Amino acid sequence: MISKMEISLLKSKSYRGAVLFAKQSVEKILKAYIIEYKNQIPRKTHRIERLLKDAELEIKKLNIKDIEELSKSYTWVRYSDMSQRFYTKEDITQT
Numbered sequence: 318m319i320s321k322m323e324i325s326l327l328k329s330k331s332y333r334g335a336v337l338f339a340k341q342s343v344e345k346i347l348k349a350y351i352i353e354y355k356n357q358i359p360r361k362t363h364r365i366e367r368l369l370k371d372a373e374l375e376i377k378k379l380n381i382k383d384i385e386e387l388s389k390s391y392t393w394v395r396y397s398d399m400s401q402r403f404y405t406k407e408d409i410t411q412t
Contacts, residue, residue, distance in 0.1 A: 333394045340365070340391035347372055364388050 322338060340363075347368040348359040360371060366384045369376070
């Protein structure tokens with residue numbers, strides 16, 4: 318579920334903030350699931366695909382490429398100096 322803050326950030330074209338909070342929301346939900354239903358301490362990672370694997374959820378409608386892209390986008394938003402590790406200049410300046 319998208320929060321009111323995320324919608325507000327999208328409407329104001331603050332895409333960096335929208336990506337940051339959307340990704341963190343997914344990450345926290347997965348970590349909470351791992352704690353609650355797997356009775357485990359989730360690994361220290363920001364990679365959604367790794368958390369999904371740990372959660373052992375069978376979600377057939379998810380595209381792993383989209384999940385990986387969200388994880389990479391978060392890294393670009395949060396640590397913009399590291400963005401060249403994942404993105405070309407065209408990717409970053411794309412509107």
